[in-house]
Amino acid sequence: MRIGELSKSTGVDIETIRFYEKSGLLPPPARSDNGYRDYAHAHLERLAFIRHCRALDMSLADVALLLDSVESRDPAALARVDGLVASQLGKVRARLKSMQALEAQLVALQKRCDADHDHHACGILEELVSAAHGEACACHPGDHGAPEAPGAAAPASAGSAASRGA
Missing domain, CATH: 1.10.1660.10 (Multidrug-efflux Transporter Regulator; Chain: A; Domain 2)
Structure with a gap:
């Protein structure tokens, strides 16, 4: 063949x-x-x-x-x-x-969303921006480490969108 x-x-x-x-x-x-x-x-x-x-x-x-x-x-x-x-x-x-640990982290992150984006900032984005600043977040509550690599911080647009309440 x-x-x-x-x-x-x-x-x-x-x-x-x-x-x-x-x-x-x-x-x-x-x-x-x-x-x-x-x-x-x-x-x-x-x-x-x-x-x-x-x-x-x-x-x-x-x-x-x-x-x-x-x-x-x-x-x-x-x-x-x-x-x-x-x-x-x-x-x-x-x-x-x-993968189970990753699932638990994503579930914890998803719980930060109240889906009322017209009146509240996006809880998920706020958590991700906090983590990028080295703060604890819902998915890594005890992890206060710095970003993994130089330049790994959240982009300015993500931070500004979260602070505007988008």
């Missing part, structure tokens, strides 16, 4: 397939007489395996290790697979915890 057919069958972009070939994750296909790549069913299965691993957010290095393990069936390789999945699970759990 040609690269376009392989792409449609697996949902992997043509350029990504070429990248996987160049990086050694996907073996180079045979070439037909006219020079076109001629992929076999084994390419389709291997690419589907890579795509599934990438959907699990595994790095290309981890995918390569998994591919090697599939081919070797060595007990030590299988133990590495277990360790790799355990490590990936730890990363996912850490990201989930971080």
